[in-house]
Amino acid sequence: MPRSPDSPKPTPAELDLLQVLWPLSSATAKQVHEAMLETRPDVTYATVLRLMQVMHGKGLLLRDESERSHVYTPAYERDALQSNLLQDLMQRAFSGSAKALVLAALKSGISKKERAEIEQLLREDKE
CATH class of the missing domain: 1.10.10.10 (Winged helix-like DNA-binding domain superfamily/Winged helix DNA-binding domain)
Structure with missing residues (x-):
């Protein structure tokens, strides 16, 4: 929106x-x-x-x-x-570009826990 x-x-x-x-x-x-x-x-x-x-x-x-x-x-x-x-x-x-925003956020540094949570969300989205 x-x-x-x-x-x-x-x-x-x-x-x-x-x-x-x-x-x-x-x-x-x-x-x-x-x-x-x-x-x-x-x-x-x-x-x-x-x-x-x-x-x-x-x-x-x-x-x-x-x-x-x-x-x-x-x-x-x-x-x-x-x-x-x-x-x-x-x-x-x-x-x-949502992709550019997400990539910039990921490059700025995220914790291992945050990365695991993101990967879990992406896996759930595929199912």
Whole structure:
């Protein structure tokens, strides 16, 4: 599914926040901040809140304002957003070639475990 020109394009910081929010499904800025502290002890509550407000404005997050503390939910499921980002990268960097993208990913180095998982997926696809 190609991205439309007005589809939101998350920044690396926004993707980091989404990685925390997706498993939570929905959360307040305080809950997201507390979860982010595990991997980023330097991040402040004010930074998380501001980022979530910006993401809401960009259409990346939905916001329930019915409670005193606003509850945020990702506007896109993880798989859908990743697919859109992958399509965008494939078009821009690999002239639309999935093969070129996969070969570049494989050349960049994968673990033996990842290689075995990929080979298993390819075998299953043949069956």
